[in-house]
Amino acid sequence: MVDTKYKVAVATSDGKTVDSHFGHAQSFLIFEVDEKSGSFEDIEERDVTAACSGGECGGNKTELSAPESGCGGHNGALSGHSAMDKIAKILSDVDYVLVARIGPHAVRSLAKYNVTAYDIVLPIDEAISKINEFRKKIKERKNRK
Numbered sequence: 188m189v190d191t192k193y194k195v196a197v198a199t200s201d202g203k204t205v206d207s208h209f210g211h212a213q214s215f216l217i218f219e220v221d222e223k224s225g226s227f228e229d230i231e232e233r234d235v236t237a238a239c240s241g242g243e244c245g246g247n248k249t250e251l252s253a254p255e256s257g258c259g260g261h262n263g264a265l266s267g268h269s270a271m272d273k274i275a276k277i278l279s280d281v282d283y284v285l286v287a288r289i290g291p292h293a294v295r296s297l298a299k300y301n302v303t304a305y306d307i308v309l310p311i312d313e314a315i316s317k318i319n320e321f322r323k324k325i326k327e328r329k330n331r332k
Contacts (some may be wrong), residue, residue, distance in 0.1 A: 191222040194281040195318060196233070197311055203315045205307055209289040210239030210271065215278060218315060225319050227312075235277055238270035238293070271296045278302060285314050 194295050196215040198207035213236045218241035220227040278284055284297055284304045307314050 193220055193222065193283075193322075194218065194230075195220055195227070195315055196278045196284045197314070198279045198284070198286040199311060202311075204310050205285045208239070209274070209284070209286040209293045209304070210273050211272075212286070213237050215284070216311075217281060218311075218313060220319060222319060222322060224254050225316060227315050233277055235274045236270065258322060268292055268296075272299075275300055275302065283318055285311075285318070 195218045200207050214232050218227045219230045232299045271293045272308035279300035287308050288306050289304050294304050
């Protein structure tokens with residue numbers, strides 16, 4: 188029998204809404220979702236060290252500026268890239284990450300672990316339902332081929 192459960196990490200400040208930026212999140216709620224029923228449960232919270240703090244991300248000035256990167260200035264002491272890579276590793280066993288905003292480096296860091304990121308600002312239950320509907324549609328399309 189094929190396992191229909193998968194994990195979703197959510198950046199949230201209140202436990203109710205996807206509302207935190209990937210680089211500013213200090214923790215992620217992890218949900219296990221049953222694809223067939225659409226039901227889900229909060230199974231754990233994972234603490235991370237925010238890759239961006241005080242409006243600054245680490246790295247050098249040749250990196251992308253704030254609008255393209257989804258992060259503040261690039262004058263922090265820690266490398267924003269290595270900090271985002273560490274967060275990606277912590278989330279490497281989930282299938283999806285839901286955040287209010289995410290920059291291209293963080294997306295690439297997660298992709299190394301086959302984790303797909305979506306920036307979406309909705310109540311958590313609505314956001315997970317949308318992911319589940321999308322996942323089912325993709326599987327239906329694959330099965331038609």
